[in-house]
Amino acid sequence: DAGVIQSPRHEVTEMGQEVTLRCKPISGHNSLFWYRQTMMRGLELLIYFNNNVPIDDSGMPEDRFSAKMPNASFSTLKIQPSEPRDSAVYFCASGPGNSYEQYFGPGTRLTVT
């Protein structure tokens, strides 16, 4: 069974450009989480969804960040406009709704120059 799929795996962009990260959760999972990981701040929860509905977006750093989950098999995290301090590894994780377990994707390494 395929795990969580994220694309792209690597993204290099210039400051001011729009960036869209994509995630396909494990089939049957109804919770989806977006995290950001940096050396300075560690692992941060940005936003999570339950049954495609955003439950807690208090971790989204600012209005430049937005996330959507139009259906149970797809989610996006968008940064517009991007800034160098957004450089990080972004992880998507999914989990079955009756459990706290989370299954992580391989991450997208974002570099903003």
Next chain:
Amino acid sequence: AQSVTQLGSHVSVSEGALVLLRCNYSSSVPPYLFWYVQYPNQGLQLLLKYTTGATLVKGINGFEAEFKKSETSFHLTKPSAHMSDAAEYFCAVSGVKAAGNKLTFGGGTRVLVKP
């Protein structure tokens, strides 16, 4: 609110020696506790979990952890370190059910295994 403290951001052990990673948590409700491992350039992978029942839980790759309510701890151990155990380890605690099924992660402990 839930919180997790991992004592020591870096731990160095010799191959064959005991691995001990410390995790203390704070929770307003009976917690579910997790350890995750992250190998270089990969996502986090579930190592083991405690939900209810037996307080000593076994995970993959020979790791185990013991839930001690009185000490609010969930330390991770492995009797004999292997070179392949070099990775970063994260302890996590569940939240209040009404807030959804998110986890609160500790800051991580990076393990270096010396030959």
